[in-house]
Amino acid sequence: MGKTCSELFSGAAGTIIGDGSVEVEGLAYRSDRVRPGDAFFCIVGLTTDGHTFAQDAIDRGARVIVAERKVYLADATDVTEVIVPDSRKAMAEAAVAFYDHPSSAFQLAGVTGTNGKTTTTYLVEHIARVAGRKTGVIGTVGNVIGDVREKAEHTTPESPDLQALLARMRDAGCETVAMEVSSHALDLMRTWGTDFAVTAFTNLTQDHLDYHHTFDAYFAAKALLFSADYPARRVIGIGDKWGRELWRRCSERGDAVITTGFDAEAQIHPVAVEYGAASTALTLDVRGRQVELTYPLVGRFNVENVMTAFGIGLALGIAAEDIARALADVPAPPGRLERVAVPDDGGVSVYVDYAHTPDALAKAIASIDAVGEGRTIVVFGCGGDRDATKRPIMGAKALAADYAVVTSDNPRHEDPGAIIDDIVAGMDDAARFEVVPDRRAAIARAIELARPGDAVLVAGKGHEDYQLVGDEVLAFDDRAVAAEELARAAAARGGDTPCA
Numbered sequence: 001m002g003k004t005c006s007e008l009f010s011g012a013a014g015t016i017i018g019d020g021s022v023e024v025e026g027l028a029y030r031s032d033r034v035r036p037g038d039a040f041f042c043i044v045g046l047t048t049d050g051h052t053f054a055q056d057a058i059d060r061g062a063r064v065i066v067a068e069r070k071v072y073l074a075d076a077t078d079v080t081e082v083i084v085p086d087s088r089k090a091m092a093e094a095a096v097a098f099y100d101h102p103s104s105a106f107q108l109a110g111v112t113g114t115n116g117k118t119t120t121t122y123l124v125e126h127i128a129r130v131a132g133r134k135t136g137v138i139g140t141v142g143n144v145i146g147d148v149r150e151k152a153e154h155t156t157p158e159s160p161d162l163q164a165l166l167a168r169m170r171d172a173g174c175e176t177v178a179m180e181v182s183s184h185a186l187d188l189m190r191t192w193g194t195d196f197a198v199t200a201f202t203n204l205t206q207d208h209l210d211y212h213h214t215f216d217a218y219f220a221a222k223a224l225l226f227s228a229d230y231p232a233r234r235v236i237g238i239g240d241k242w243g244r245e246l247w248r249r250c251s252e253r254g255d256a257v258i259t260t261g262f263d264a265e266a267q268i269h270p271v272a273v274e275y276g277a278a279s280t281a282l283t284l285d286v287r288g289r290q291v292e293l294t295y296p297l298v299g300r301f302n303v304e305n306v307m308t309a310f311g312i313g314l315a316l317g318i319a320a321e322d323i324a325r326a327l328a329d330v331p332a333p334p335g336r337l338e339r340v341a342v343p344d345d346g347g348v349s350v351y352v353d354y355a356h357t358p359d360a361l362a363k364a365i366a367s368i369d370a371v372g373e374g375r376t377i378v379v380f381g382c383g384g385d386r387d388a389t390k391r392p393i394m395g396a397k398a399l400a401a402d403y404a405v406v407t408s409d410n411p412r413h414e415d416p417g418a419i420i421d422d423i424v425a426g427m428d429d430a431a432r433f434e435v436v437p438d439r440r441a442a443i444a445r446a447i448e449l450a451r452p453g454d455a456v457l458v459a460g461k462g463h464e465d466y467q468l469v470g471d472e473v474l475a476f477d478d479r480a481v482a483a484e485e486l487a488r489a490a491a492a493r494g495g496d497t498p499c500a
């Protein structure tokens with residue numbers, strides 16, 4: 001395709017130094033990914049200054065350098081420079097222009113909040129698909145265009161990657177796309193310039209304080225998706241004070257808002273709920289009308305996600321009966337309270353779940369307690385290079401289970417033992433937990449401790465099929481490992497042959 005430099009930066013409050021008519025073939029923000037003809041954006045990052053890679057980008061063929069200050073380039077008289085006040089904002093605006101504003105071609109629903117984004121986007125995708133629309137999904141577990149699934153590097157891609165993906169969705173004929181919008185993405189302007197038909201908020205509880213530092217800053221990032229910069233219909237969970245504040249702000253502005261929550265004040269709220277071991281029967285009050293639905297997901301928190309998805313479905317113009325009908329056979333998102341199925345589990349139910357925040361861990365344990373007959377044993381750890389203050393809180397929350405096995409979860413560049421020490425600092429009942437740093441051994445230990453009727457919750461990694469140790473990506477899938485360890489236990493009892 002190609003656009004001229006002037007076309008891409010006409011909206012940016014920038015100064016073009018050199019030939020504005022030069023054609024730009026692509027957009028790059030990592031020098032090692034520059035291709036000939038690209039515009040390279042110099043971004044002042046958290047760890048390094050992208051301006052120092054301008055020459056490297058030129059050596060690889062960059063034709064345009066976008067920077068926040070003049071970079072003095074050797075042997076680069078044929079390179080056009082664009083000086084802008086904010087490279088990330090300019091990059092997002094250029095990306096929207098480069099791909100001809102793809103999000104304006106279909107209905108885009110953006111979901112933010114600490115927990116429930118992936119689940120809600122899966123529900124929305126299914127509701128829209130059953131309503132006969134061609135759909136797309138963007139999020140943690142991957143991106144989906146129609147029936148084609150792709151791996152994702154981020155929950156919410158950087159702006160050039162996001163707009164390229166939205167353009168592919170447009171070109172594939174997608175009519176409704178459900179997208180997770182992370183707080184990092186909002187703060188780093190990855191979604192800037194994107195048109196949303198609906199923006200939705202699930203909840204706000206502790207996470208990512210390594211990045212945002214304070215809860216107020218974390219909320220301020222999430223709140224951007226409900227600001228005048230992103231005009232849209234709103235679906236807001238009012239189960240916490242943050243949702244209530246967003247509701248207040250959006251109502252004051254005159255936005256169309258659908259509220260959801262357990263409280264009868266919410267426009268969508270439950271009238272009756274029956275929690276089963278494999279499904280939930282729910283009667284919702286939807287703006288004064290009762291709607292009955294049964295869906296194959298478990299847990300109280302999924303009632304919240306179903307209500308959010310219901311609100312988004314309505315805001316997208318889908319009828320309440322059609323939403324209810326679609327939810328009856330909605331597929332569960334991978335690694336969210338996913339039951340590990342083996343021929344002989346010895347009466348022990350093993351669930352793999354992506355709970356990696358204090359609130360999610362507490363709610364995952366409570367959800368299993370509500371449907372299980374026996375004890376609940378939780379296996380969990382905390383990620384390295386991430387919010388360290390959540391570790392002792394997760395330790396304390398884990399003691400809501402009958403027993404906990406504390407282990408490793410993506411230590412990244414930290415010492416796994418030190419992470420475990422941080423977790424254990426919050427656990428005051430030494431008789432109800434033990435430490436097994438090796439994650440496979442920890443899962444095996446929990447299964448060994450479980451008696452028929454008990455449940456084992458393996459929390460933190462959900463769909464992940466790797467363990468991040470230093471710079472290494474080691475193969476590790478909780479679901480596969482749990483299945484292997486269950487089979488090994490069965491073999492030890494004289495049952496099936498172990499598969500590992």
Ligand SMILES: CC(=O)N[C@H]1[C@@H](OP(=O)(O)OP(=O)(O)OC[C@H]2O[C@@H](n3ccc(=O)[nH]c3=O)[C@H](O)[C@@H]2O)O[C@H](CO)[C@@H](O)[C@@H]1O[C@H](C)C(=O)N[C@@H](C)C(=O)N[C@H](CCC(=O)O)C(=O)O
Pocket residue numbers: 029030031032042043044045046047048049050051053153154155156157158182183184185188211
């Ligand atoms: C905290 C965060 O989001 N950081 C993002 C940020 O990194 P940074 O500011 O540290 O960048 P940097 O390393 O200082 O580099 C500065 C600039 O120089 C460039 N560079 C750097 C080195 C080089 O050789 N050449 C080069 O051009 C970089 O591409 C960058 O543009 O900008 C980079 C690209 O410009 C992102 O890749 C990076 O995401 C990192 C990898 C990350 O792990 N992000 C996670 C935390 C994240 O975004 N997670 C959320 C989901 C969270 C949730 O909801 O649970 C997500 O949406 O995925």
Ligand SMILES: Nc1ncnc2c1ncn2[C@@H]1O[C@H](COP(=O)(O)OP(=O)(O)OP(=O)(O)O)[C@@H](O)[C@H]1O
Pocket residue numbers: 113114115116117118119120140155180202203301302304305335336337353354355356359360361363364462
């Ligand atoms: N509405 C909810 N409230 C609280 N906890 C939830 C909710 N929905 C899901 N959870 C818990 O959070 C975990 C992650 O859920 P999900 O992947 O849907 O959230 P997410 O917001 O996409 O997370 P991430 O920010 O990591 O992408 C689940 O495995 C479950 O334990």
Ligand SMILES: N[C@H](CCC[C@H](N)C(=O)O)C(=O)O
Pocket residue numbers: 155356382383384386409410460461464
């Ligand atoms: N999106 C989250 C995922 C955390 C998953 C958990 N397994 C961990 O590594 O901490 C993050 O990047 O903080």
Ligand SMILES: [Mg+2]
Pocket residue numbers: 117118139140141155180
């Ligand atoms: Mg997610």
